[in-house]
Amino acid sequence: MIIVDIKKGLKAYNGLQVLQIKKKFIVGSITRITGPSGAGKTTFLKMVAGLITPDTGIIKTNNTAWFDASQQINLSPQQRHIGFVFQDYALFPNMTVKQHLEYATNDTQWINRLLTIGGLSDFTDHKPNHLSGGQQQRLAILRALAIKPKLLLMDEPFSALDLKMKSALIKDLQGLFAELGATTLIVSHNPQELDGISGDELEIGS
Template structure:
């Protein structure tokens, strides 16, 4: 179990941000940090791994204190694995040696298993420069898992990849999470990706957690407010988008894409008139 109450003031191009977050994450959960750019997602991830020090608060992982007013556990003593968007591989090492770098001495069996599970057997002797983006990200994931982490932290690891490859690696991430009994925290902006991998979502805004729960609870149960302006339009097309459906609606001459769950999209057909209100489509 991860329990934290953390405060941190950061200053950047958009001014000062006061991060003030509290949450408890169950052991074995897959949590996604969601929210607009600058909301504090990456800062929270860096506080969890120890790359930044909180101004105040506490952090406990599986009963061990990682941060308190009189204690700061160094990052090298925290059993964490991290995967970044830019891979951060060692260019002078082969695929196998990159993965082995994260493993304990003599843990060759785990290195071999990870190479096989991540589909890297034919690339084991290749340097990173000869790999595609998706292959590099698989190496980065395998290296993070080679340390047998208590906590796996992912900072938008798939955002630079194309749609099909992202879907493949989302499945691999979820499979690895389950196989190695990980507790995982990932930053993501992609709604389809969040529904594909997450058990739990923390939605941040301006340094605060404004919503928490399952993806459906956070994104699909928006309270409808009949006092808000309602827009009427015509359904033009429906497309499957990851685990959601993307519905294209013509409203006042403009095309608007709306993401719906499968149940809500099931009753829609092109040419149908609909009412768009408080973030939801209603049949007319």
Template structure:
């Protein structure tokens, strides 16, 4: 269970939001600049709220006036919009970075079907392939929660649908809290067990 109740002042408004995520996919949906990515960054530890608390499986990641748990100790997978693959590393080395269980990685590679590109570099593979590699890399750390920031926005329709199905299939196996940001309501309806509408940092009822 991922639980948060945070406030954070941004340039034009303040984030003031609270919600819980169990073993489900929760979609943060709303216009650009609503604070969705900032909420993900606070959960991941890339930035900190001004006040509040964030807990994951009863482990305190952030609490006002306490020293926050650093990024690398939060055990949270984060799939960025641009995938953030290391350009100087092969696909295999990208996936192995932070890997905890070699058998699990072999299984993920097989399930997602990227055996044929393991020796290639990121600039030699397609957008859909990069997305799959980034997803495996995020899961290879055996995270307790997964954050997805517009992960399918740059893909063509066919590849996007394939990757959406793979995410649902992996989540059915790996029942961890997933929080996903998207601007696509159709995608939100397809993937989300719940959709949270966010405008200017606040949840709309």
């Protein structure tokens, strides 16, 4: 069980806005996160990943505290071992597709498998600026999966994919998530996109 009970003050155009999230995520589940733009969906994911520090509260996974404001516990992103797919992909312009995955893991078999799933086996020597938007997005997903995370945070991960590619990839990813036993939180603006795969939903800023 992953327990999140956090609060963070955010500066908004209309003054200070408080982002408060209280939610339990079942291990291995897939949760869709929705909410209007600017509500704090990305901030929430980054707080779980340890990239932004909440003002107060706790984040616990399997009884291990990642963050506990009262006890001044705050594990670094490196210690949390989380897969993160960034909205802007955050690909490294100096690295090829293969180097992205090799930067994350030494497991060659796993890298080859990911490349096949993401349809990037023929583009291993391409740098991000020689990939299409969809290919870049798939690479961002594969890189996050390369570390075999137990928790996967995805910020609009399928927005640049065409329908055919999206459904094929989602199907493959579902199998991978189950294999890894990964708990997955996905921010999505498209309600139909995750139909049938996400069992739970978290609405932010409602």
